[in-house]
Amino acid sequence: MGGIGKTTLAQVVYNDKKVTDHFYLKGWFCVSEAYDAFRITKGLLQEIDSFDLKDDNNLNRLQVKLKEKLNGKRFLIVLDDVWNDNYREWNDLRNIFVQGDIGSKIIVTTRKESVALMMRTEQISMDTLSIDDSWSLFKRHAFENMDPMEHPELEEVGKQIVAKCKGLPLALKTLAGMLRSESEVEGWRRILRSEIWDPSNNDILSALMLSYNELPPHLKPCFSYCAIFPKDYPFRKEQVIHLWIANGLVVPWGDERIQELGNQFFLELRSRSLFERVPNPSQGKTEEFLMHDLVNDLAQVASSKLCVRLEECQGSHMLEQSRHMSYSMGRDGDFEKLKLLSKSEQLRTLLPIKIQRLFLRPKLSKRVLHNILPRLTSLRALSLSHYWIKELPNDLFIKLKLLRFLDLS
Template sequence: MDPMGHLELEEVGKQIAAKCKGLPLALKTLAGMLRSKSEVEGWKHILRSEIWELPHHDILPALMLSYNDLPAHLKRCFSYCAIFPKDYAFRKEQVIHLWIANGLILQEDRIIQDSDQYFLELRSRSLFERVPNPSQGNIEKFLMHDLVNDLAQIASSKLCIRLEESQGSHMLEKGRHLSYSMESIDFEKLTPLYKLKHLRTLLPISFQHGAPLSKRVLHSILPRLTSLRALSLSNYWTVELLDALFIKLKLLRFLDLSRTAIKRLPDSICALYNLETLLLSHCDHLEELPLQMEKLINLHHLDISNTSFLEMPLHLSKLKSLHVLMGAKLLLGGSSMEDLGELHNLYGSLSILELQNVVDRKDAVKAKMREKNHVERLSLKWSESSADNSQTERDILDELRPHTNIKQLQITGYRGTKFPNWLADHSFLKLVKLSLSKCRDCDSLPALGQLPSLKFLSIREMHQITKVTEEFYGSSSSKKPFYSLEKLEFANMSEWKQWHVLGNGEFPTLSHLSIINCPELSLETPIQLSRFQVIGSPKVGVLEGMKQIVELSIIGCNSLTSLPFSILPSTLKRIQISRC
């Protein structure tokens, strides 16, 4: 909206800002709300609101105005978040799953993209704030400002209870959604929980690490909570589930067993006909799923990523309601690529193992890999065996071309002598990480320099590679080769002797270089290495490019261990040079 086209808005906006008294949270929250109102009368309605005049109100009037302006379904979603304690960082997906399980997201909006809009709308009004530096890698997390959390508590009308803050069993009995701290609450001694027959959500909160869950809780308390829609046992060290538990919890829609040491799922879990979300990620000891999983006719979301499954149960393709399957691992044996083709809703990571069992191109076509537009991480692996026909192997890999949404790709044990052209296709705009390993018959590398977003490249155990030529960089792009590359690794290249460098400023963003166990690689003089721009010296004419190197590792490369330290770049912070 152009403010110059609505000059009256400027004056009203100044008056509203004055009422915020310079408080950043109030200004941010109201800005998010006013952004959606293009008419002057809507702004004036906010200015004239009686909420500004409420005496001794603990919640900022601006926050209350923003809440009142929400549509009814978003009010319910926001008030549910009162279940989270202050300073607790939550994931967007976690909140959306809980909303869906409790019927807070409209039926027509339950697909992933529409559910996201609920969360994004609340975030746009600054009711949710992004955690700047999440503790777990790149996992995006959010929290509520303390005052926003107080507002959620008021809005929830005490239906959401945080156990450590509860005032006696009377408050517990009124609650419908309950969270508790795994570190500070002895769950086993909470006898009032026996009375919570109408409890809908039971959510343990862990700020640090998990704890063991007693058998008394599993066998005596949980089976009594027969109205549960959402149950989380995530982060508990020991969880032994008996059939009797799920026979009682027939209304369950959301079950989170992630990051537990569970060894098996009871068969009775297949009787949870209302179950919509099952989270099993990081269950390191879980090796298989029950055989009758197809009975879960309402299962929409299944996460089996980072489990120890040897293979993905192929009967999961019979789950016709499944919208999201994360962490799939397919071991090709008695199964066929056609089974993989039937899995239309794969998300996140996919591993396809034992590809030597695919005998021709027609079988690879059946996998329908190019249609799997939500797979972001793909691993293709052949076990060691002699290739019957290099062209057949190339045809098979050609048909396994992923969708251009792919972000990470790993190819291991490929048995062809050449890679298909798609591997260097610049249409892979999102590909940031590529690993090629144990492709022992390949005698050349594709034009990987043309991948526009590639940041991490690892090339290992490719024993037919004797030289890296101009082909590695490509020539069709106007940008410098490897324009985005930050980390480059070569390792265990036993026959690699020559590395041809263009000298045209390739690798302009490279900061980490590793050359490990490449005993035949010979650079005749340090000047040649300088020309390659790993090490720069004004005396030999430093080229633009890899002058940003901060970490250099050269191990087990006999010809590269006598470099003069006087020509190391000033940016270098860590160096490791040694003979094996």
């Protein structure tokens, strides 16, 4: 079941100082529904170490490299959100880990009982929250700095909403975050009476869709825009605000400064539990945030395929209709990957995602800089962050007349 707290529990364990001190190596990878041994192996290698360019596209060499890195070392690997219950494929993947030191551990989170059974190891089955714990969690988020007993009507309706969430922490947090800014009891009753609470629907999806439907009009496009980020990807608040502003999603009212208004929008979405703060950010003390994978799914539905990941585009029609796109940075200049953008003339955002740990900045192909990017004349936001670029062509500034944000950090 989604939204019950599996990933949250795994994160608490993974980030615990005693756990960190106990293991020589740690790696976390979000597997998700599309099982891909190459992607998993490469992702884990990038989590624990760097590797040479020649290994970049060969599964066998990557697996050998990962085995070498884990050999004789005590490690902790987390495979989050596993759906694939094909034993042969799991056994092939498991063979990579057999040479670790005694005491090495693999944690797998899954919504499917068949996956847990396939692992044939110790299982922790998470249950939903009791009604008392559900109310306690809901109350903490919905009545922050307030005593529910001073608002008996809100408390009465709130307890009925809690019952409909059926003990799912994500549903409780999301709806509580939405209602914390609603002081009128009629607003709470509207949520309680909503037709989305269909018994045939998934309770967590009902709660998430309710939270999206109740977003103010100015927040809906800002939230759906975040579908551009892959699952489990930590993003920075300042980066998101710049991208919103460049695409005209933050419009000042009166004398308000646009940056401050964007910050306000971000904090509103965070207060509704749609964004979660990353406990241990990777970039020093810079705060990072992410979306729960189900919240990410909701953003993708809300974006109507306008915000996409290049690697997940299926067919030219998706490339043609997309407006905002991200892609995983490689080490080979990214020309082969980005030449597909010839079909994306209406693209407004292009965002490279640095999934791997890179000790040296990769170079961006000159063919990308000179032949591909200048053709994307609808671009409002372009990030070339983390690339090593000596010089930008003049055509980039002559032809991208609508460009409002260029990130060269």
